[in-house]
Amino acid sequence: MATQQSYYVPEQSKWPIIATVGLFLTLSGLATVMVNKSGGDTSTGWWMFSIGVAVMVYMLFGWFGNVAKESMAGLYNAQMDRSFRWGMSWFIFSEVMFFSAFFGALFYVRFLAVPWLAGEGEGTMNTLLWSNFEGSWPLLHNPDPKVFPGPEAVINPWSIPLLNTVLLLTSSVTITFAHHAIKKNDRDKVKLWLALTILLGAVFLGFQVYEYIEAYHELNLTLDSGIYGTTFFMLTGFHGMHVTLGAIILTVILLRYMKGHFSAEHHFGFEAAAWYWHFVDVVWVCLFVLVYIM
Amino acid sequence: MSAVLGADAHHHHGPAKGFKRWLFTTNHKDIGTMYLWFSFAMFLIGGTMALVIRAELFEPGMQIVHPEFFNQMTTMHGLIMVFGAVMPAFVGLANWLIPMMVGAPDMALPRMNNWSFWILPFAFAMLLSTLLMEGGGPNFGWTFYAPLSTTYAPASVNYFIFAVHMMGISSIMGAINVIATILNMRAPGMTLMKMPLFVWTWLITAFLLIAVMPVLAGAVTMMLMDINFGTSFFKAEGGGDPVLFQHVFWFFGHPEVYIMILPAFGVASQIIPTFSRKPLFGYPSMVYATASIAILSFVVWAHHMFTVGIPLAGELFFMYATMLIAVPTGVKVFNWVSTMFRGSLTFETPMLFAVAFVILFTIGGFSGLMLAIAPADFQYHDTYFVVAHFHYVLVPGAIFSIFAATYYWLPKWCGNMYDETLGKVHFWMSFIGLNMTFFPMHFVGLAGMPRRIPDYALQFADFNQISSVGAFVFGTTQLLFLFIVIKCIRGGKKATAQVWEGADGLEWTLPSPAPYHSFSEPPTVK
Incomplete structure (x- = not known):
């Protein structure tokens, strides 16, 4: 474990909080659809869900992109x-x-x-x-x-x-x-x-x-x-x-x-x-x- | 130590400024701090709900809240205290302490660490928002048994389900981080059997979390499907069984209670040796006892279900398996007492909380043994005796250990000593308040008062009034705790690096307050 000096601790990252917002929108959107599915208006729920999924996809590209870049830069x-x-x-x-x-x-x-x-x-x-x-x-x-x-x-x-x-x-x-x-x-x-x-x-x-x-x-x-x-x-x-x-x-x-x-x-x-x-x-x-x- | 100071000077810079520091942080101390503050906020919210319950129960008859709202209070109080107060507090302690204790620069996966935390405020915002929805929030008890939580649930149950999913994702990622840190980030020479017990108990807790949080996710997913998509997991008409819910839930639920107490064992095992000025008695047996408790926790779940009609063989198996847990737990209590035996004891606030933890947790353990006896449980089931039992393990168990840990490590975290006199006042007020609240519940429970009911028979009035007064004493005392912590952060006597005369471990080799980045170069452990 002598290599510990160079353990890479990343600087600040915006991705976790973006991921949180995406997850929250996706799941609360789904819940909103389910609460309103009998008789209510489900469009709000579907909008939240869709935006949430889009945010998640954006986050996945960004976060994994960061990791790939760091890996190829030899930081790991x-x-x-x-x-x-x-x-x-x-x-x-x-x-x-x-x-x-x-x-x-x-x-x-x-x-x-x-x-x-x-x-x-x-x-x-x-x-x-x-x-x-x-x-x-x-x-x-x-x-x-x-x-x-x-x-x-x-x-x-x-x-x-x-x-x-x-x-x-x-x-x-x-x-x-x-x-x-x-x-x-x-x-x-x-x-x-x-x-x-x-x-x-x-x-x-x-x-x-x-x-x-x-x-x-x-x-x-x-x-x-x-x-x-x-x-x-x-x-x-x-x-x-x-x-x-x-x-x-x-x-x-x-x-x-x-x-x-x-x-x-x-x-x-x-x-x-x-x-x-x-x-x-x-x-x-x-x-x-x-x-x-x- | 000098190497650490030197390393800090040329490595990395300090924290970022403003709110971005907290939103984007990858620092284990920042994240630990956020966990602890979040947990305390939830502790106050969940505590306020407890006070609504106790106010309603101050006198027999309907007093201040509608029974429907009372049900929401008991449900939300349980959910918030378990998932919002106790669990995040221990994850906060793990974040602050584990990297310092094993000599690591940070947690193994710092970005995921941030994600684990930030999910929680969103999950609890979703959960709490249900209280304002049409039909009200969850009203089926924190154990959310089907069909109360499916067929007869308010529409907001869907939000509850997804909130539980989010908490589960957060817990699993947090636990993966803890395991990876402990297994992979230890300083040279820090073998497994040299790790501080807090680290050991968290390693085992993290394993339990990864094993059972997905099962909870399975349980709420089955509910979601039964409610929205016509499946029949918990519907006998279709060949399912409501009791299936209880099996799946308690397969999660019983290890969950050890998730809430094993880190507390770890905290007590750090603090008692310090203030006894003796090494911990029986370190290896503590490790093996913790592991045994964790393994046994997977084969005892149906002791929560003795009265639902399980076969006799099942009653017997789960009864004896449950009683077996008393053996490793007894080993632990024996070791704590033996550590104190002939030690040079002093009773600073953390030690007061730790000693009270040992004594009062043992009471909770004994009432647990009474409940484990299947034929006796037929009498105790769903009475206030159960409420007394699990509050005795959770309040002086989990919560007291969190207080103890806060007082013990706060000087290391912020560089100042807390006010010892106020700390002692906090301890004694909490000690008196909690015993006043929960001890009488044993009596009303044995006399047959059912739990989760907003009204009760007249003969229970005296004891309930004592409980309610105790609850308000305990609750308001926690504002004093808030004051003490803020006062300590803002100033006070400067703490030394070792803080406590008898303290031993890597975290005490760092200066107080601990530098922003812990061990940039690994220390060597003899």
Whole structure:
């Protein structure tokens, strides 16, 4: 740790407060839309939201632009690099815990709540609430079908989901090839493998959209079709958002690579994006097994 | 030390001028100061709400506020004190102290540090604004159980949800910064087992924050979806379960109570050795005890839910797991007492608060053990006994440790000694006020007075009047604290670098007030 003398402490920065204003406008805009959605005027909310998003995008370009400039000016030493690595690792851990909350909810309803509603155990919920209710998983018949009409069927895991699994697993391999190519400074291969990774992600998302359309239009499997649809769409939906974000990050990384931002030795931006991509991949494998197959 | 002074002369310049210093700062001391002032402002706002509650409860019958507004007061008081007062105060202390304690130039990620802070005033502006909205603010208790917080919630619940999201983002980024600083920025020779205990407790707290704040985000996201998009997480008609909310919430909520107390343990472990003029007794066992408490905190959450109808095996598991926590906590109390044993004790204000912390927190711990007994909890659940219990761990626990820390390190921060006489007055008034407020709540709780209700049966009147008088004593005393702090910042006896005769640690090798940039060159730790 003898390198500590040169640890880079940035001067004052306007980006955090801009980020705060952007975040505040985005979220309070969304809340305003939701408060007014039944009967009220939602245009104020949408305006706040849109301005907030614009501010956030401006901030992201500016803040990451600063970081890229500082990095290329050689201000970051090995210790700074370790701070970034710790930061990214713990951020991914927080994402893991966010998904855990939803996986936990899935386990709870599937193995406890639904069987209890169906009369299992010592409780009397079945006779007191919906005595005709029979529990099953996937839950096609909800306790109160008038309020929550259940889905007719669920997605077959051995069709699109299997294909999507292959796509994402392949993309984890291609991004590793890109990483090896960066280390060897083989610029053409880096671009090729990164572009292929992004393409695989995009195809995955396309299939996911197709699957959602099928679920909504042909299976009546929707967000409001009871707890199966709830857990299915929330888990796969949040995952899809993360794939989208990951693909955007990788695209930015590809563009930065083409501008010569990364060297064979210093490319933590790329590595962080790759970690994120692998994380998204692992979540998908859990989804495929626990949501689609089981 | 001379190296530090020398380094400061040629490295970086001082703070920027005007409001930009605070808006754009990347300095851990500026950010720590903002956290602490923000926390104190929230402490006064949340405290005022507590006084509204106590004024209403001064006599049986409806007195001054509408029951609907009373519900908003209990809810907002809890939310503001937990997320706005206690947590930011500890992050403020972490910002000020951790870089100085581990010999670092600043926090590991200074710009993100600024962002973590500035999110908070915006989040609380959003939360507080709900009180003025149509239908009122959150009225479902700080634990916001579904369906009270979903099906039956006022429309403003959407703002509440996004405010909680913002607080979560702030906490997670703050915690990542603390972890990266501790793991990566220590001076040469500062091995993990040489770190001051305040740093250790914060390392573990930061881990807890990163582990559970996303779960809270998950809980409010499920609420948002149930309210606006027709999902059925908490709706039995669709196969969901309102009890699911409680599981997700308390999986966050129980580690959260340790998030609010572990840094307090750290503060006590810094202060008690100083004024005992002895090294801390059992340093390694303190570290292991803190880690054990943190790990156990993940497997005890359903002790908050003994009465909702969980299976017998669950009641037993969560009962015994909860009682296990008393073991590492007992180790800590034993170590603090052993540190004082045969020490050359003096009782300056920080020590008074620290000793009161040990004694009164132990009372709160014991009432916690009573609540952990599942069959007994069936009696205590949702009574004032619970209110007495958690205020005994939070007020003389978390809040007293924050007072203690402020008095202990304030001379280091501003270069002046505080007024010792006024500090002692503040301590004794707070001590008397808080015991008057919360001790009688044990009795009315055991006698069956339910919590969160604006009215009560006549036989509880005497004890409630004592509580209310105590609350106003405690509340007004905190204005004295504000006065003492401002007086100290504006002037007073100059503090030496070491400040306290028995103080030990890197922060005391820096001059008082500490220079704007801490250790530009790393000190060497033997």
